Amino acid sequence: MRDTYFKIHRPFSRRKHRYDIGSPIGFWNLYDDNHFLNRLYDIGNEEQEAYYHYHMEHAIGTGKCSEAEFYELVREIVADHIEFIRKQSPFSHKHARNRVNLKCLRTFRDYLISINTYGYRGHHHHTLRYGDCHIEKGTGRKKQRA
DSSP: OOOOSSOBOOTTSOOSSTTOBOOTTSTTTTOHHHHHHHHHHHHOGGGHHHHHHHHHHHHHHTTSOOHHHHHHHHHHHHHHHHHHHHTSOTTSTTHHHHHHHHHHHHHHHHHHHHTOOSOOOOGGGGSOOTTTEEEOTTTOOEEEOO
């Protein structure tokens, strides 16, 4: 079984806590990120903070990562799933569910941004914006703005 940062429940057993993740029959180990988000969708927006801290305390308590590493992992999972859902067809039979899940993910992302004390900037910091640089005419080279 693959090691995970998240608190899981044992196969063929009941959850000891409602925030535990996993499949009842145990074939989940390559999809822990999906199970983490599925449980997030189930609990709703009101319990997101408690849910995040429950799994973070497990990961830190078992020595699997630091608080900053767990934060980065969860932020990347959320960003990846937001991007994935946004790329889905609006004519798919899953569109209504995707809209609900996207709203939940964006709320959770906003919560994560509000607690960011680790200096995490995400994938967007690699993107150069128009205000950060401009291209010199005729040369095609980028020149940093002062």
